[in-house]
Amino acid sequence: MAVLFDFSHLPILETERLRLRAITHADAQALIDLFAHPDVQQYIILEPPCGTLDEAVAFIDWMSGHFLNRAAARWAITLKGGDDRLIGTIGFHFWSREHRRVDIGYDLNRAYWGRGYVTEATHTLVRWCFDNLDLHRVQADCTAGNLASERVLEKVGFTHEGTWRESIFEHGRFVDIKQYGLLRREYLGKR
Ligand SMILES: CC(C)(COP(=O)(O)OP(=O)(O)OC[C@H]1O[C@@H](n2cnc3c(N)ncnc32)[C@H](O)[C@@H]1OP(=O)(O)O)[C@@H](O)C(=O)NCCC(=O)NCCS
DSSP, rough: OOOOOOOSSSSOEEEEEEEEHHHHHHHHHHHHHHHHHHHTTTTTTOSSSSHHHHHHHHHHHHHHHHHHHHHHHHEEEEEEETTTOOOEEEEEEEEEEEEEEEEEEEOOGGGGGGSSHHHHHHHHHHHHHHSSSOOOOOEEETTOHHHHHHHHHHHOEEEEEEEEEEEEETTTEEEEEEEEEEEHHHHHHHO
8 A cells, every 4th residue: 555645745736737736825815716706606605704815814724724634635726837826726625544535625716617627637636535545435525506516526437426405505595415426446447
């Protein structure tokens, strides 16, 4: 078995068009811009909120806290060869060493949707997680109706395993949550 990720630092991950790097306080305004768009907010609940500079810095510290607790890691999505501006985030959370699984999540500034960026980043993240966290399974969930997110997961090879009916109170209504999973053997078979 490969040496497990030890959280000593967050590695830079590169895809064909993207560079995934650590999120710092300098990304606060880009995070506000990312989450300000109603289309981005539609299927997520931001807790803690990220609407002001103080909140964005607290949000970054909240993510760093999960990293320091060795439970989660979140990367900034930036364009390779660009100005290093954060255009989205991606990462894993709820790492269970016992059950050898993580959940993943992502979001992208509205101006960059539909170019395959998050599919590209998710392929790389999933590969990195299987290679470095000794996982049996990677899972993700999304609000029913979030067709872009469903499509990303399907393109990366996830299977829709079931739906929790009205399990989250999101933006004033109960919504169904679709659960997706990708097993190591399925991932290796598709490599
Ligand atoms: C989900 C999200 C990250 C996708 O990012 P993206 O880089 O635009 O995704 P990609 O371009 O890699 O893939 C999106 C796919 O969904 C498809 N899609 C997008 N909107 C769609 C819609 N309304 N109906 C059907 N398909 C749709 C695209 O056509 C594309 O599929 P294709 O390559 O087969 O054509 C982005 O929409 C986002 O930030 N949403 C808000 C935050 C969010 O929902 N995060 C996930 C929470 S579970």
